[in-house]
Amino acid sequence: MKRYNHILILIAAVAGVQVLTAVLGKQFYLTQLTMTAYYCIAIVGLTLLMGFAGQISLGHAGFFAIGGYTSAVLTTLDLSQFKDSSIVSLLAKLFIVTSRQDLYGGQVLSFNPWAAFIIAIGLTLVIAYIIGIPVLKLKGHYLAMATLGFGTIIYSIVLGTQRFGAADGISSVPAFTLLPGLAVSGNTEFRVRNYYLAWTLVIGVMVLLINLINSRVGRALRAIHGAEDAAGAMGVDTARFKLNTFILSAALASMAGVFLTHYNGGIGPSEASIMKSVRYVAIVSVGGMGSLWGTLIMSTTLTFLSLRGYFGTFDDAVFGAILIVIMLFSPQGILQFDVKALLKKLLRKKE
Amino acid sequence: MALLEVNNLSKRFGGLQAVKDVSFSVERGMIKAVIGPNGAGKTTLFNLLSGFAEPDTGEVRFRDAWIHGRGPHQIAASGISRTFQHIRLFSHMTALENVTVGRHVRSRAGFVAGMLSLPWTHREEREIREKSLNAMEFLGIAHLAHDEATSLSYGQQRAVELSRALAAEPEMLLLDEPAAGLNMRETADLANLIVRIRDRGITVLIVEHDMSLVMKISDEVVVLSYGEKIADEKPLAVQKDPQVISVYLGEDEC
Amino acid sequence: MFLELFFQYLVAGLTYGTIYAIVGIGFNIVYNTTGIINFAQGEFVMLGGMIAVSLHSLLPLPIAIAAAVVLTMAIGALIEMTFIRWLVKPAVLRMIIITIGISILVREAALHLWGESVRSLPYFTGNEISAFSFGGVRVSPQVLWTLGICSVIVISLNLFFKYTMLGREMRACASNRDAAALCGIPTRNMVTLSFALAAGIGALAGAVVSPITQTSYSIGTGLAIKGFTVAILGGLGNSMAAVAAGFILGILESFSIWVMPTAYKDAIAITILLAMLFVRPSGLFGNKEAFRLKDF
Ligand SMILES: Nc1ncnc2c1ncn2[C@@H]1O[C@H](COP(=O)(O)OP(=O)(O)OP(=O)(O)O)[C@@H](O)[C@H]1O
Ligand SMILES: [Mg+2]
Numbered sequence: 001m002k003r004y005n006h007i008l009i010l011i012a013a014v015a016g017v018q019v020l021t022a023v024l025g026k027q028f029y030l031t032q033l034t035m036t037a038y039y040c041i042a043i044v045g046l047t048l049l050m051g052f053a054g055q056i057s058l059g060h061a062g063f064f065a066i067g068g069y070t071s072a073v074l075t076t077l078d079l080s081q082f083k084d085s086s087i088v089s090l091l092a093k094l095f096i097v098t099s100r101q102d103l104y105g106g107q108v109l110s111f112n113p114w115a116a117f118i119i120a121i122g123l124t125l126v127i128a129y130i131i132g133i134p135v136l137k138l139k140g141h142y143l144a145m146a147t148l149g150f151g152t153i154i155y156s157i158v159l160g161t162q163r164f165g166a167a168d169g170i171s172s173v174p175a176f177t178l179l180p181g182l183a184v185s186g187n188t189e190f191r192v193r194n195y196y197l198a199w200t201l202v203i204g205v206m207v208l209l210i211n212l213i214n215s216r217v218g219r220a221l222r223a224i225h226g227a228e229d230a231a232g233a234m235g236v237d238t239a240r241f242k243l244n245t246f247i248l249s250a251a252l253a254s255m256a257g258v259f260l261t262h263y264n265g266g267i268g269p270s271e272a273s274i275m276k277s278v279r280y281v282a283i284v285s286v287g288g289m290g291s292l293w294g295t296l297i298m299s300t301t302l303t304f305l306s307l308r309g310y311f312g313t314f315d316d317a318v319f320g321a322i323l324i325v326i327m328l329f330s331p332q333g334i335l336q337f338d339v340k341a342l343l344k345k346l347l348r349k350k351e
Numbered sequence: 352m353a354l355l356e357v358n359n360l361s362k363r364f365g366g367l368q369a370v371k372d373v374s375f376s377v378e379r380g381m382i383k384a385v386i387g388p389n390g391a392g393k394t395t396l397f398n399l400l401s402g403f404a405e406p407d408t409g410e411v412r413f414r415d416a417w418i419h420g421r422g423p424h425q426i427a428a429s430g431i432s433r434t435f436q437h438i439r440l441f442s443h444m445t446a447l448e449n450v451t452v453g454r455h456v457r458s459r460a461g462f463v464a465g466m467l468s469l470p471w472t473h474r475e476e477r478e479i480r481e482k483s484l485n486a487m488e489f490l491g492i493a494h495l496a497h498d499e500a501t502s503l504s505y506g507q508q509r510a511v512e513l514s515r516a517l518a519a520e521p522e523m524l525l526l527d528e529p530a531a532g533l534n535m536r537e538t539a540d541l542a543n544l545i546v547r548i549r550d551r552g553i554t555v556l557i558v559e560h561d562m563s564l565v566m567k568i569s570d571e572v573v574v575l576s577y578g579e580k581i582a583d584e585k586p587l588a589v590q591k592d593p594q595v596i597s598v599y600l601g602e603d604e605c
Numbered sequence: 606m607f608l609e610l611f612f613q614y615l616v617a618g619l620t621y622g623t624i625y626a627i628v629g630i631g632f633n634i635v636y637n638t639t640g641i642i643n644f645a646q647g648e649f650v651m652l653g654g655m656i657a658v659s660l661h662s663l664l665p666l667p668i669a670i671a672a673a674v675v676l677t678m679a680i681g682a683l684i685e686m687t688f689i690r691w692l693v694k695p696a697v698l699r700m701i702i703i704t705i706g707i708s709i710l711v712r713e714a715a716l717h718l719w720g721e722s723v724r725s726l727p728y729f730t731g732n733e734i735s736a737f738s739f740g741g742v743r744v745s746p747q748v749l750w751t752l753g754i755c756s757v758i759v760i761s762l763n764l765f766f767k768y769t770m771l772g773r774e775m776r777a778c779a780s781n782r783d784a785a786a787l788c789g790i791p792t793r794n795m796v797t798l799s800f801a802l803a804a805g806i807g808a809l810a811g812a813v814v815s816p817i818t819q820t821s822y823s824i825g826t827g828l829a830i831k832g833f834t835v836a837i838l839g840g841l842g843n844s845m846a847a848v849a850a851g852f853i854l855g856i857l858e859s860f861s862i863w864v865m866p867t868a869y870k871d872a873i874a875i876t877i878l879l880a881m882l883f884v885r886p887s888g889l890f891g892n893k894e895a896f897r898l899k900d901f
Contacts, residue, residue: 213466216459232422235519237422331699
């Protein structure tokens with residue numbers, strides 16, 4: 001079970017950080033750390049696609065937004081006026097639509113967050129499937145532009161549609177009660193619980209993905225990455241494996257979107273922006289493309305710093321610079337950075 | 352019934368007729384060679400058989416199924432393995448890992464089983480490893496198992512590619528110029544090896560420029576010239592065929 | 606009335622179309638010499654407009670524009686020399702990511718330099734309300750300026766590539782880099798030159814069109830996507846076809862306002878782009894077989 005050693009370290013780190021914030025009285029850090037966890041899920045999913053299947057996606061924020069917005073729209077939709085229609089009452093009987101109190105104490109009839117979550121993931125799977133089939137036939141520049149185009153379409157739909165709150169986004173999204181006593185919400189009372197919940201999800205996703213890359217599927221993906229037609233000649237259905245990976249990573253991004261939206265109590269169009277997608281790609285690159293752990297470490301660090309506002313007005317510029325510097329000097333990721341080789345190269349040039 | 356039957360296969364690239372109306376068949380358990388000058392369409396023929404290119408017209412039957420128009424992975428799954436004229440190994444993978452990919456068609460763990468790491472997938476992995484090591488032993492390269500594949504010598508890389516194809520336990524093996532770049536001793540070893548592969552019950556279709564190798568091991572020889580089949584005979588008859596001789600004398604003598 | 610409106614939309618479409626065409630040609634110039642799609646192509650248009658506007662407060666209009674073009678060309682060349690020149694056979698994915706990074710840095714620099722405000726140059730002649738009338742269709746003089754200058758760009762580029770030594774060397778470099786290098790053509794300088802050229806024409810177009818469309822730090826990405834759509838629609842590497850494709854896209858967008866909300870206008874280019882990529886990546890006028898031989 002050597003492959004799980006890092007998981008144990010991660011568990012210890014998650015608990016350690018929580019204890020540390022408690023001891024130092026800096027519990028407010030947990031809020032950003034929780035948000036970081038959700039972004040990490042999306043980014044680790046993208047690593048699987050980019051690093052293992054070798055396919056770039058410049059539209060992954062689009063899937064994050066599909067999850068977040070679907071869930072936000074359904075859980076804030078007020079169906080009270082249709083209470084007596086047969087469909088709504090049927091949905092209510094199935095607990096898909098439930099009644100809850102809104103912020104002002106009124107009664108709202110809207111989708112149960114569980115139902116909304118399942119619908120959001122289902123919708124993501126369908127969209128990823130429909131988009132993925134043609135898009136993944138493309139390579140290189142074409143794939144990059146096509147996914148960029150997909151991301152832009154989602155962004156302009158979100159920004160241009162009144163139902164999605166246009167530039168303001170959607171707010172007052174209710175808490176998502178997973179189990180009695182365990183709800184995804186930004187309520188500070190449940191901050192520690194939410195922190196553990198989010199990181200438990202990260203750990204779960206990491207375990208699943210580590211298993212996957214060590215399986216026959218992981219080997220097939222690396223083969224596709226290494227020499228696509230040889231993989232085909234050995235019987236790997238390259239199109240299907242790429243598509244499944246695309247769908248899986250889209251579903252993870254969407255799931256992250258759903259949870260973060262409930263945690264933040266809302267979602268805005270910037271979550272769907274191209275800059276967000278580029279940021280995910282930047283983090284995957286710094287993490288070393290083919291390294292789940294590298295990505296997780298860099299994703300936690302950079303996202304946390306960014307959320308705490310350490311980059312100030314240079315937030316986007318920092319990620320742009322990271323992209324360039326990493327791709328120029330260390331395309332294998334920052335953790336693999338070979339200082340000696342670079343020095344040698346520079347010295348040789350001077351001579 | 353022949354194991355492989357090719358009927359009137361044609362393929363055009365723009366203005367170039369790369370394969371033209373080629374028909375032949377391969378009996379189970381034989382070694383059949385395809386020869387012809389450079390650009391005769393041999394690799395294209397292999398690409399048509401293995402699903403890498405779709406024929407414009409014509410049919411291919413393997414066992415009892417029509418396989419033309421199927422994708423490479425489907426054809427591989429039906430029992431045809433191939434190697435490439437220009438070696439194509441998976442970079443960033445060890446020799447053993449390369450060979451294990453060959454077992455893909457003989458195993459079945461998918462995304463869900465893989466993510467959940469179900470117990471049966473571990474048994475399957477163990478078998479994949481054993482069979483792959485066996486294939487490497489058969490070629491005498493088991494000691495290279497943990498070296499990075501693309502860092503090996505040319506001859507060793509060829510051996511890795513061949514063990515990868517054998518690991519799939521195919522019924523038919525397509526070899527595209529396996530002797531290219533090998534020295535005389537290595538070529539002689541290769542001849543023995545191909546015969547041993549055939550003796551294991553694997554039917555071999557081989558494209559090769561090395562005439563001595565072809566004449567020594569093959570049971571039948573197809574000759575292509577400008578995409579057309581000009582002969583399909585026993586090796587001795589091919590050597591005497593005036594049409595074949597004129598094609599080869601017009602070219603550089605091999 | 607209907608006919609008049611029709612022509613108004615047509616003229617607007619043509620104006621936008623020329624800009625898309627110029628960006629598309631910029632993609633082609635760089636692509637031909639390097640095999641790289643420069644995702645930062647749209648930023649050159651933004652820089653041309655923004656720099657010209659800033660300089661215009663000090664200098665007369667023609668000099669401000671000329672200086673903006675020269676400056677942007679220098680920036681283009683500088684970008685190539687710092688980021689691209691010394692990479693030996695980089696992977697496509699790596700180049701994509703680098704040029705995206707460059708585009709972000711340029712945009713963020715522009716944001717810090719000029720802020721978020723929308724700017725524009727004054728009309729070259731006349732003003733917002735002056736117009737020529739062509740049989741009842743009113744056309745702003747700036748539209749004529751834009752169409753005229755962009756035509757001059759396209760024609761002079763053609764002459765440059767056909768009849769000058771330098772242009773021919775660049776073309777030689779495009780068709781076979783190694784062979785060109787063997788013939789003593791400094792291929793690396795040709796790449797730098799292609800970046801400068803692409804930057805220059807983008808900047809000029811950006812300055813000329815700014816009175817009509819206005820400009821701000823963030824217009825680059827949108828233009829890059831549209832320019833790329835145009836380049837693909839015409840067939841990557843084929844600059845004359847890009848002009849036709851630019852007009853097609855500009856006109857389609859312009860008329861789309863009749864049938865759908867403006868907010869979704871940008872989706873048209875992307876839908877065309879995706880459709881083209883899926884159905885005919887060699888372009889409307891491209892050769893399918895020849896395209897397959899290209900290695901991506
Ligand atoms: N994808 C392709 N597109 C266009 N032309 C092709 C393509 N593949 C092969 N050709 C052309 O088809 C002809 C036959 O090529 P093929 O590779 O099949 O020949 P070959 O017999 O294998 O030659 P060699 O002995 O050199 O390997 C050649 O003229 C080649 O240039
Ligand atoms: Mg060949």
